[in-house]
Amino acid sequence: MLDKLHSLKDAIAAHVPDGSSVVLGAVLEPDIPFAATHEIIRQGIKGLNVIAPISDASTDMLVGAGSVDEVTGAWVGNVSGGLGHNYRRAFENRETPAIKLNDNSNFSIGMALMAGAYGMPFAPMRSILGSDITKSNPNFQITKNPFSEDEEPVVLVPPLAPDVAILCVQRADSQGNNHHWGNRGVAQEAALAAEKVILLADEIVQSDVIASDPCRVLVPGYLVTAVCHVPAAVHPSPQVGCWKRDNDFFGEYHSRSRTPEGFKAWLDEWVFGVPDHSGYREKLSLRLNDLRITGSAMAAPTNYAAD
């Protein structure tokens, strides 16, 4: 079997070239691959189209670091602090915005990735009717439902097929077979729609562990391009069964990114000041111990016996 285990540094360098469209933060508030966000910034990758319904502060960091040309999203900010300062600065007090925003709602991102995942030419939906999202984002088309006798409007959403989806899972084997549990946001649609999938696994396990419970698999290993062993890759976001949310970290980021200088100092400390994610974990040190989930709430065993 092909071993797909790589360092995060190598996986990002190999599969996220300048100008890529990248899903980063598909599960909304939890499971955000901040380790990958930081590595992208550290490698100076530019011109990305970042795709995510809600990515908490991840997109704001990438925008501030100059990695982003386009954002395809529904919400960009800081869930603890409210506004995303770098994101605001990209739009406010300028002749033209520094980045292009493809406005969406959460559901329209879900529909676009679903259309991409299932090879549909477009997805019909109704739930952004009446919203100016269909005006500020000209990619949507409003037409009439051809199956309705009334004049029923319907929104056509073009499919999204990202170059790469970067996703966090609790555990994976070296071939990229994996278990993910907790809410899934648009992670499954993103993985099925993307050309490549990079997995950040909190733990690497033997293949029989994954094979013992195929219902918990996000997408099978044959769809995964690279798997990286990165404990606490989600920090400061939470991950079910592994990590609590580091709310203070989001708050500190919010206040320090209020000015461009403050943001630069934050980047120098937390991204450029460490060689890689293991250096970041060392820097977090005891703080990470407090965030580790140590309790036990095991699911009931599940019998898959064939006879």
Added chain:
Amino acid sequence: MADYSIQELMIISAAREIADGELVFVGMRLPITAYGVARLTHAPNAVGLFECGIARYAPAEDMLYTMGDPPNQLNAAWLSGLVPVMSQLQRGRVDAGFIGGAEVDRYGNINTSYIGDFTRPDVKLPGSGGAADIAAMSKRLLVIMNHEKKRLVEKVAYVTSPGYLSGGDSRARAGLKGGPSALITDRGILRPYGPDNEMHLASIHEGNTIEEIRENTGWNLKIQPKMIETPPPSPEEMAALHKIDKDGFWR
């Protein structure tokens, strides 16, 4: 002043908007607390949905910073994806949805995207998230906002989340049912009234005058003929709230 805070009255007012057995799209902070109060009082069979892909019966036991925090996942009714959960809006199953916003106008349209021209905004706000979907597809929309003249405006610069659009039947002509049923503020409750579906003052919280409320509203606010004073929280409602708000965050 009575023995409750204005936030507590807003939470309890919001809880009263949820009927027993209803499917409710719950937002963070104030709405999730209101949902918890409703479950413990008059709506023990309400079900809560969260856009990240979670359905819950009882609210989470521990403190949440976001709807995806581990305590909201433990013993959930369902952990799924955004599409399966948010599709229940479009399917027409969701009775009520809560959203907040930066600006709301006389027809209950909400802006959380841009202040000023969207091609060159004065302020860039975070955007819709799931709010546009919740506003468009819930049977009843419940909006929660502080009552300030700069927030309750004649016409929003950008409709992130549709209310009654330009009033009358314009929402229906856009292909939408439902619409805002209450705008709960720290001064009172506004509801659509009359064929134009303009938001009217329907209930006034203790300690406010109609004059003050009109002065703090950015349009010529009209009063519903049957306007009431918001009933103060009952002992049962306060007990339920204090059971949830153990640390007194909302006091």
